[in-house]
Amino acid sequence: METEIQKIREKYADNIKQLQTVSEDDFRKVQFYAERHKKNLFAVRKSADWGAAIIGLRTATPSLKIGVKGRTWEDVLAELPTDYVRTKTEPMKDKILADREELAKQGLLTEWGLVVEQKDTFFVELKEEILTK
Numbered sequence: 001m002e003t004e005i006q007k008i009r010e011k012y013a014d015n016i017k018q019l020q021t022v023s024e025d026d027f028r029k030v031q032f033y034a035e036r037h038k039k040n041l042f043a044v045r046k047s048a049d050w051g052a053a054i055i056g057l058r059t060a061t062p063s064l065k066i067g068v069k070g071r072t073w074e075d076v077l078a079e080l081p082t083d084y085v086r087t088k089t090e091p092m093k094d095k096i097l098a099d100r101e102e103l104a105k106q107g108l109l110t111e112w113g114l115v116v117e118q119k120d121t122f123f124v125e126l127k128e129e130i131l132t133k
Helices: 002-011 013-036 073-079 093-098 100-105 108-112
Strands: 047-049 054-056
Touching: 002 013, 093 100, 100 108
Parallel strands: none
Antiparallel strands: 047 054
16 A cells, blocks of 8 residues: 555656645745735734635744844853753653663662553554455
Protein backbone atom coordinates (compact mmCIF):
# COMPACT_ATOMS: atom_id res chain seq x y z
CA MET A 1 0.00 0.00 0.00
CA GLU A 2 2.77 2.40 0.99
CA THR A 3 4.69 1.66 -2.20
CA GLU A 4 1.60 2.38 -4.30
CA ILE A 5 1.14 5.72 -2.57
CA GLN A 6 4.81 6.51 -3.15
CA LYS A 7 4.46 5.65 -6.86
CA ILE A 8 1.49 7.99 -7.18
CA ARG A 9 3.40 10.76 -5.40
CA GLU A 10 6.35 10.27 -7.73
CA LYS A 11 4.09 10.22 -10.80
CA TYR A 12 2.50 13.55 -9.90
CA ALA A 13 5.51 15.14 -8.16
CA ASP A 14 6.05 17.75 -10.90
CA ASN A 15 2.38 18.77 -10.89
CA ILE A 16 2.31 18.96 -7.09
CA LYS A 17 5.49 21.05 -7.01
CA GLN A 18 4.12 23.40 -9.68
CA LEU A 19 0.82 23.82 -7.83
CA GLN A 20 2.64 24.43 -4.53
CA THR A 21 4.73 27.13 -6.21
CA VAL A 22 1.65 28.79 -7.68
CA SER A 23 -0.11 28.59 -4.32
CA GLU A 24 2.86 30.12 -2.49
CA ASP A 25 3.15 32.90 -5.09
CA ASP A 26 -0.56 33.67 -4.87
CA PHE A 27 -0.38 33.69 -1.07
CA ARG A 28 2.49 36.20 -1.17
CA LYS A 29 0.55 38.42 -3.58
CA VAL A 30 -2.56 38.44 -1.40
CA GLN A 31 -0.42 39.03 1.69
CA PHE A 32 1.37 41.94 -0.01
CA TYR A 33 -1.99 43.47 -1.01
CA ALA A 34 -3.42 43.01 2.49
CA GLU A 35 -0.39 44.60 4.12
CA ARG A 36 -0.59 47.59 1.77
CA HIS A 37 -4.33 48.02 2.46
CA LYS A 38 -4.35 47.02 6.12
CA LYS A 39 -6.19 50.14 7.31
CA ASN A 40 -9.07 49.66 4.86
CA LEU A 41 -9.37 45.87 4.97
CA PHE A 42 -9.03 45.43 8.72
CA ALA A 43 -10.41 48.69 10.12
CA VAL A 44 -13.31 47.01 11.92
CA ARG A 45 -12.32 43.33 12.07
CA LYS A 46 -9.08 41.42 11.76
CA SER A 47 -10.47 39.32 8.91
CA ALA A 48 -12.16 39.95 5.59
CA ASP A 49 -14.39 37.64 3.55
CA TRP A 50 -13.31 37.54 -0.10
CA GLY A 51 -15.94 35.07 -1.22
CA ALA A 52 -13.61 32.21 -2.06
CA ALA A 53 -11.48 32.79 1.02
CA ILE A 54 -11.27 34.65 4.26
CA ILE A 55 -8.09 36.61 4.77
CA GLY A 56 -6.98 38.06 8.04
CA LEU A 57 -4.39 38.90 10.61
CA ARG A 58 -3.67 36.76 13.64
CA THR A 59 -2.02 38.39 16.59
CA ALA A 60 1.16 36.51 17.43
CA THR A 61 2.38 35.77 20.93
CA PRO A 62 4.40 38.71 22.25
CA SER A 63 8.17 38.24 22.24
CA LEU A 64 11.14 40.14 23.56
CA LYS A 65 14.01 41.23 21.36
CA ILE A 66 17.06 43.36 21.95
CA GLY A 67 16.17 46.88 20.80
CA VAL A 68 19.64 48.42 20.96
CA LYS A 69 22.31 47.52 18.43
CA GLY A 70 25.34 45.88 20.02
CA ARG A 71 23.51 44.96 23.21
CA THR A 72 23.38 41.28 24.21
CA TRP A 73 21.13 39.20 26.45
CA GLU A 74 24.09 38.91 28.85
CA ASP A 75 24.06 42.72 29.14
CA VAL A 76 20.34 42.69 29.88
CA LEU A 77 20.72 39.83 32.35
CA ALA A 78 23.31 41.79 34.34
CA GLU A 79 20.81 44.62 34.83
CA LEU A 80 17.64 42.67 35.55
CA PRO A 81 16.36 42.33 39.12
CA THR A 82 16.42 38.73 40.38
CA ASP A 83 12.64 38.37 40.16
CA TYR A 84 13.01 38.63 36.36
CA VAL A 85 15.79 36.01 36.13
CA ARG A 86 15.14 32.28 35.82
CA THR A 87 17.60 29.54 36.70
CA LYS A 88 16.50 26.17 35.45
CA THR A 89 17.93 23.03 36.99
CA GLU A 90 16.57 19.76 35.71
CA PRO A 91 17.57 16.09 35.63
CA MET A 92 19.43 14.83 32.57
CA LYS A 93 16.79 12.23 31.74
CA ASP A 94 18.49 11.18 28.51
CA LYS A 95 21.71 10.34 30.40
CA ILE A 96 19.81 8.49 33.12
CA LEU A 97 18.05 6.40 30.45
CA ALA A 98 21.31 5.74 28.64
CA ASP A 99 22.95 4.56 31.90
CA ARG A 100 19.85 2.85 33.31
CA GLU A 101 21.27 -0.69 33.45
CA GLU A 102 24.34 0.34 35.44
CA LEU A 103 22.30 2.64 37.67
CA ALA A 104 19.82 -0.19 38.36
CA LYS A 105 22.67 -2.57 39.30
CA GLN A 106 23.96 0.00 41.78
CA GLY A 107 20.45 0.48 43.18
CA LEU A 108 20.53 4.17 42.37
CA LEU A 109 17.28 4.24 40.40
CA THR A 110 15.45 2.83 43.42
CA GLU A 111 17.29 5.18 45.75
CA TRP A 112 16.29 8.13 43.63
CA GLY A 113 12.69 6.88 43.39
CA LEU A 114 12.83 6.43 39.61
CA VAL A 115 11.28 3.75 37.42
CA VAL A 116 12.10 3.21 33.76
CA GLU A 117 8.86 2.79 31.83
CA GLN A 118 8.50 1.66 28.27
CA LYS A 119 5.03 1.14 26.82
CA ASP A 120 3.93 -0.73 23.74
CA THR A 121 1.82 1.00 21.13
CA PHE A 122 -0.84 -0.85 19.17
CA PHE A 123 -0.67 -0.91 15.38
CA VAL A 124 -2.34 -2.57 12.44
CA GLU A 125 -0.27 -3.33 9.38
CA LEU A 126 -2.33 -4.45 6.39
CA LYS A 127 -0.92 -7.14 4.13
CA GLU A 128 -0.56 -5.95 0.56
CA GLU A 129 -1.12 -9.36 -1.01
CA ILE A 130 -4.56 -9.64 0.61
CA LEU A 131 -5.52 -6.09 -0.37
CA THR A 132 -4.60 -6.55 -4.02
CA LYS A 133 -6.81 -9.67 -4.48
